[in-house]
């Protein structure tokens with residue numbers, strides 16, 4: 001039971017991204033289809049889907065689109081702006097018209113490839129080697145480095161209070177451009193999370209971290225981009241000695257030897273976030289999960305999904321093939337490097353379940369409404385997600401962090417209690433089941449009703465306010481004041 005809905009979380013994320021690139025009608029079909037699939041699943045209804053005619057269904061299942069000659073738009077022309085050896089700079093401007101025929105195979109390491117082999121982003125291995133370690137990824141990717149956050153104090157920092165609640169639910173896609181300053185967001189749980197994750201790796205090994213052959217370039221690239229981000233964003237805590245190839249972490253008081261440590265482990269030892277790296281299959285143009293760190297997913301992990309194509313990852317989801325696969329695969333095939341995206345998905349939880357492999361005992365909490373459940377144990381869990389393409393390898397990286405907020409916090413957040421209530425009360429039943437909210441509702445709903453009534457009584461919210469997605473979404477009015485007050489900076 002758990003697996004399907006939770007996987008859908010990922011699918012919906014991708015679906016919303018895909019929606020940027022499809023027509024309104026297609027989008028409606030997909031949304032209807034998605035609602036339908038949930039409805040059918042739970043009711044056992046025998047009614048055929050409303051949104052797909054038999055002909056359409058037939059044609060979709062027969063012809064999977066061919067993406068073998070579809071490539072993301074290349075940013076290779078930007079090489080002219082970087083410092084390359086002059087001989088190479090000449091080669092760069094020379095003809096390479098048949099580059100698509102010399103594609104680096106998905107399972108091949110760039111370290112063993114010949115110089116005139118190309119990545120899906122049209123960079124040759126010679127160019128990539130000439131760029132060396134820690135090239136200027138901001139220029140290469142078109143995504144600027146973050147601004148330094150000098151006031152930041154890791155001991156006091158709270159994550160921004162993400163409240164990604166929407167009503168009417170399907171009126172808008174909750175997808176926005178990624179904010180370059182906030183790709184990786186540290187906060188006061190940093191040290192605790194790092195310890196939890198280290199224990200998890202010791203206990204679970206391959207289930208939470210793996211890098212398959214062929215992912216060498218993508219892993220190195222992601223690691224270098226992530227360290228560049230940390231050094232630029234939090235210069236008080238992180239520095240890189242590029243000549244010694246040592247990374248300094250002044251929060252943990254550690255040094256990471258970049259020559260000795262595999263790239264995913266460098267990330268793992270410094271960043272408490274999850275990453276899934278998808279590589280392009282050079283024969284089909286479809287994307288495959290080839291490397292990643294997953295320590296905070298509910299119902300799946302690296303071990304259960306590594307090596308699978310996008311559609312195989314989502315195979316347990318009913319109707320995924322008919323309704324979503326097309327848009328999703330096309331979105332991945334074309335996703336531009338300079339247009340990363342972000343979004344939040346949410347659920348309500350008892351305590352703070354962070355990592356829940358299939359069969360975990362925490363699943364039991366979801367099956368019933370604990371009579372003596374206290375409000376203080378009820379939390380909002382937001383998975384704040386980003387999706388971006390790496391400029392050189394062309395890998396697509398899905399990244400997220402899980403953030404917990406006690407439900408009690410909503411009391412002084414204008415409109416938030418009323419808005420969640422609306423979603424809990426009137427959201428599609430199926431959607432709410434997938435949110436796993438039910439097991440907390442008997443405690444959370446009365447609390448939210450009281451908070452909302454109090455906000456109306458105080459004049460913070462007008463009595464006749466119709467709950468709807470807030471202009472400040474995914475935040476709420478005056479959120480920054482509360483956030484700064486909580487942190488003390």
Ligand SMILES: *[C@@H]1O[C@H](CO)[C@@H](O)[C@H](O)[C@H]1NC(C)=O
Pocket residue numbers: 240241242243244
């Ligand atoms: C890097 O390490 C070398 C050798 O210890 C040292 O001489 C140099 O000053 C260091 N560079 C930075 C930027 O700290």
